[in-house]
Amino acid sequence: FLTHSPFHDFTVSIVNKEHYITTRVPDFNISDEMYHIKICVPSKVTLLAQTPWQNKQMPMAYVKEYGKGRVAYLANGHDLRAWKNPEFQKLLIRSIAWSTGAEKAVKKVWCGILGFGGMASGHARWITGTEGLELVAVCDISPERIEAAKHTCPGLKGYFTDIEDMLVMDGLDLVVVVLPHNLHAPMALKCLEAGKHVIVEKPFCITVDEADSMINKAREKNVMLSVFHNRRWDTDYRIIMDLIDRGVIGEVFHIECFIGGYGHPGFGWRSNKEVSGGIIYDWGAHFLDWILNIIRSEVKQVMGNFQKKIWYSVTNEDHGQVYILFENGVTADLMVSNMAASKRPQWRILGTKGSIEADWTDEIHVISYAFGVKQDYKVKFEQVKDRWAGYYRNIADHLLMGEELIVKPEEARTVIAVIEAAQKSSELGMSVPLQ
The missing domain is CATH 3.40.50.720 (NAD(P)-binding Rossmann-like Domain)
Incomplete structure (x- = not known):
């Protein structure tokens, strides 16, 4: 150990993608103090990760054999915010498993x-x-x-x-x-x-x-x-989740989501209700999964409204709306429509200290009163290339290393239960509980 730099943001680059600890771990950004170390005998260690620092590469993770034991070193983890980083958490858990000889055999x-x-x-x-x-x-x-x-x-x-x-x-x-x-x-x-x-x-x-x-x-x-x-791996959604988790808009009490416009939906199987299930099942399933992950509360009541007014050449509804009341009092309103001549934003999230609004662009509009004064700004972002590969990395981590499955079938069941309840509600003309 030489010294450490102040808390700041930096990128950890994985240099050994074959090792048990770092397999399928992408390069990642982290906010932490950076501990500076010097590897005295490089030939005795296996470098796993590093970061550029003042014209040189600083080791961020390495392993070595030590007598009959093993040593895994991680340079991160000196600030609580670093411990919330999912990639650092993964490295830490795997380092413990590897050091104790408890790692699982890797196969295809x-x-x-x-x-x-x-x-x-x-x-x-x-x-x-x-x-x-x-x-x-x-x-x-x-x-x-x-x-x-x-x-x-x-x-x-x-x-x-x-x-x-x-x-x-x-x-x-x-x-x-x-x-x-x-x-x-x-x-x-x-x-x-x-x-x-x-x-x-x-x-x-x-x-x-x-x-x-x-x-x-x-x-x-x-x-x-x-x-x-x-789409849990979409960059805009992850930024929205981070803003909410950090309390930038306070406690969320209402969410509105929208996708659609005015026009014929086309004649593919997605417009055939018998095959697709209906207008909410396609993009609506993504939005409901997002909403249910933001509002970590049980669904209390669902109200649905489905209308067939214009596009009689297909069997899907022309307009679908799902209203959700959660046990904690939060409400959500999802609209999917092919007859909405006037649109509303993709996202409108209201909190006790501000709001988040996004509309299918590369920026997210934030208003925050969380720090005692109004802040009104836009978060610019770029979608991470091939971000959906993250889903399959988790599948491999789960099957090969016993790590937690991110998308559980019970969560996907709740999405279907909300849609089915909305359809039942629309038929009955009243709100219904979740099945």
């Missing part, structure tokens, strides 16, 4: 994709880009899509047009279900019954009964079940 999780439509190539890219995961198979009933898969994902161990053939493939561990909404539950149940871990594209399914069937089957078979709520 063999993955298959069921359905090679519009989102499948993205899933293929995120899987192949994640250390510890390997894409080995694709299944689609369309021979044309299988040919497309062979072009996009060459050299896989199997290309199938029958799910039963893929499920008996030797070594297959996990199946990603990338199909229209009404097929999520029946196909996921087939995969779970075969003892496979399953990821389902959002939305989880269409009904709560379907959600319960999948959750129960996963428990019975002792396999993982998760839903691709990838």
Whole structure:
């Protein structure tokens, strides 16, 4: 140890991506004091992470063998704010496991994709880009899509047009279900019954009964079940969560969300209510997942309003609105519409000390009275490239290292329960409790 610099922001760069402690950990920004150290005998240590400091690289993490034991050194963790950083938390927990010899054996999780439509190539890219995961198979009933898969994902161990053939493939561990909404539950149940871990594209399914069937089957078979709520990794959402967590707008008491406009929704399957579930199930599932993660309280009552007024050439509703009352008194209002000639912002979040507003741009408008004087400013940001790969890093960390699953099926079930309650409410003309 040489000295330490004052509290400031800096970037920790991972230089060894193969070690147990740092595998799948991206470079990350952290706010902390920086402890300066000098490695006296570099040949006896394995450097894991570093940061640039005054024209040189300062070690941030290293490991070494020491007699019959092991030593893991982390230079971060000297300020409480650093301990809240999820990447630092991951390094710390893994360092303890490695130092005590409790690390889990690392292997590959063999993955298959069921359905090679519009989102499948993205899933293929995120899987192949994640250390510890390997894409080995694709299944689609369309021979044309299988040919497309062979072009996009060459050299896989199997290309199938029958799910039963893929499920008996030797070594297959996990199946990603990338199909229209009404097929999520029946196909996921087939995969779970075969003892496979399953990821389902959002939305989880269409009904709560379907959600319960999948959750129960996963428990019975002792396999993982998760839903691709990838937009938890969106930069704007993460900034909004950080602003709220830091108390910049005080205690949140109301949220409004909107997506839509005025125009025909098109003739794809997403406009077919029997297949899609309805207007709320697509983007609405993302918004509800966001809202439920911001307001950590049980849902008390749901009111829905669905209208069919203009676009009779498709079966989805033209307009859907979901109102939520939480047990802690917070309210939320989600609108998804294809007949809203006048729009409202994507986000409007009201707190006891200010507000947050965002509208599909690269900036977030903040008004805050949290520090005794009005502050009115905009937070500029850039979306992190390939940010949704973070979902798959967590899947690998969960399956290979026993780390906590971020998107749990029970959370995705609540999204479906809110939508189903909103539809029931709209039919009854009154608010209803959550199932």
